[in-house]
Amino acid sequence: MLSPRSFKQQQGVAIVVALFIMALVASMAYIMMARLSRDTQRTTLILRDTQAAFYAQGSVAWAIEQLRRDWENQKPDQLIDKLPMTSPTNTINDYHISSTIEDMQARFNLNNLNDTEAQTSFKRLIQSVAPNLSEEKIQAIVNAVVHWITLGSMVSVSELRSVKGITPAIYHALQPYVTALPEAAALVNVQSAPAPILAVLSPTMNLEAGNAIMALRSTSPFVSMQQFLNNDIVKNHPISAQKVTVVSSYFLVVTNVTIEKQQLVLYTLLERATKGDQLAINILWQSKGIG
Template identity: 50%
Template sequence: MSYHNKNSCMFEIYRHQRDAFSSGCVYKKQTGVVLVIALFIVALVAAMSFAMMGRLERDTRRTTLLIRNIQAEFVAQGSIAWAMDQLRNDWIRQKTNRVIDPTPIQSPINEMNGYQINSKIYDMQARFNLNNLTDLQTHEGFQHLLKTIDPKLSEGKINEIIRGIIDWITLDKKQNDYYDYYLSLPTPYRAAHRAMWSVDELRLIKGMTPQLFNALKSYIVALPESTLVNVQTASAPVLMTLSSTLNLAAAQSIVEARKQTPITTPQQFINLNGIKNQPITADKISVVSKYFLVETNVVIEKQHILIYTLLERRVTSGKVEMVVWWQSKGIW
């Protein structure tokens, strides 16, 4: 073999080795890129799957809560029907010298398809009706209640609150200081100029504070019409609204006395030792109520649904009719 041919062979061998090496590098590079892309796709799919599972779980939970909420409302209506029957039968079966409605009335705890339901009936005429303040004769009693709840309240603050309530519940009231005050607030509003539907409206009255409202709310109510206080069920502070000279000790003694001897007639109340010398007349009080609040609690697992229903018992010519005025609901 000549020198020239030998060099040519060596060159060919070198060229083949070089090409083979280059091809191997390219192959390895391509394999690495494919692997990175594959890992990226897997990570992306995993992230999307996680997000979809989280959203699906939230949607499932939300749907479950909505279904339970709807079912609970239907279940609660049965408990409200129980309350209506209870109040209707209390009236029909009333006896002389017996309390007609021994409130609060507690229903038994019933279970249905995993739900626990129970109700309690409260006498709303055991409270001071804010809509009674359209009558000037009730102002002094409400002043007495405010002073009892918070002895530190000044006369000026008490009068401001009472004037604010009167302005709120008076129809077609003209523009005044209250009008300007409400519109000047960071979140402005106007007075309703109608009867209150809820005691929560009292929060909006000029002069009312959260602390005073929380202390007062157990003794007040907003009913569709003027009502008399039921002296058999009213608490001591509410009894004090009947007379500005009736003190807390005397009112508490009446509450204790009626535990032993229930008050079944207005005259019986007037004849009590702590009342005889008070300027209270039988036509200003009652021992019978027509407005009641039904508190229905529905429980399913850890979810609670609370429904409040205001009922009116109307008696016309011996016939008893139960009327639902409103319902409100809370969930937690």
Template identity: 25%
Template structure:
């Protein structure tokens, strides 16, 4: 009887050891499979990112060549043509260049004032009335409250004085949950609008296609500006004027701001040339790429100087 019990115990022990070994082997195999999959994903994602950098370089070279060919930027140029998806070894890339100076630069709303020669009055800031007027016309054209401009001004300017009407400084934001303060500095991303008092996601969705934030004062390129932006340049447009203006600038755009202002449609309706241009320095290159399971969407803010040199000022993945 004792031998039978011992044999049974040995059998159970053997089965248990076999089960444990099997579980360990399966666990090791599963872990190894996951490690291989994880490594593969990292490699494929890295390769997709490198493909996107290649598309970025394509965009930079397009902009360099464009400046070598002429000094005027318009929508009939090669850079404005989307690079369709192209199959490459193991993946695919696509690219698109957009002129950011065809949009309204929100950082234009506040202008710096230098200190006076006597040195008894420090440098300060004030709203740029020309740009405030243009932005308010854009807001009204989009059926948005034009007093939103003052909340944006207070978000950017360095003081704590609330602009009336519609402004908001720290006192307002510190009552939010969670509380936060105004940066009192130039905006770094258009998405900052979502933090500004009075701007909802619905408002942001309407406004976002027509605005940008750039690190310096920039002129609006009248050759690449949309109907909405051109509408914001004047309060004297008649019905159909802006559509006619769009027709007049094709195919090669206005060759100078003077020719734009002298066009039959714009004559006498836009005062001065301040804040207008037919050239662009700031572009966004949107590069999309795939490699295996890896996918990347890369947004590259590039700046082109007067000599045609193009440099990357900022990169963002997924969202710009």
């Protein structure tokens, strides 16, 4: 028979064991609930991303329709495309969707760099956006990019990040002014190109002349090549008609879809092409990013 003292000791041990078990069960329950919460949140994020991608495709369809309509409604004395063009923000089930169409022929095509004249133009562009770089450094970058595309054309400008000599600062300085179009012979659209691109179209052109062209076209848009080539600025800084155009075929659609704090960005490269009387607008590639 247990003494009263032994009984109390065993009772105390039992209480401690019971408390330990309760704490263990509570801890396990907390861990399971936290894991369930994370799994639920992860599932929600995946579902939202899938839904956002679906809505983004609808916005790409809007862009295709805009480019088709611009082409079909063109008039001889008017611009075909007025870019960049931004869609109204559309809200569906708390998702906010908007797109911007950008002219990719307003940029320097890196896939042109097999041409020696294009290499000189690219060198001048680097000098314009990164003036602190030495002549030797700029030439090394040009050579590295030429070597890169010799192995195969660039698909995306993001490939520049992997080219020898391209630092994050140099990449971000160049990124707004360069593109990687599949057609190496794609011409620069002088109606939409920014001043740093206009400035490299002629050996005698500079940023001041590029800005003057931008000011001129803001009041008198270039609706034909003849109009562009006949303006006094171009006459003073001859530009080859074989390098430029006022009609583009390549466009980048940047689509943003947001819900609460989650954002998806879809990049779509479109090509608008004609064959005879037939118009086709094709998706060349798409890439997703997270805002």
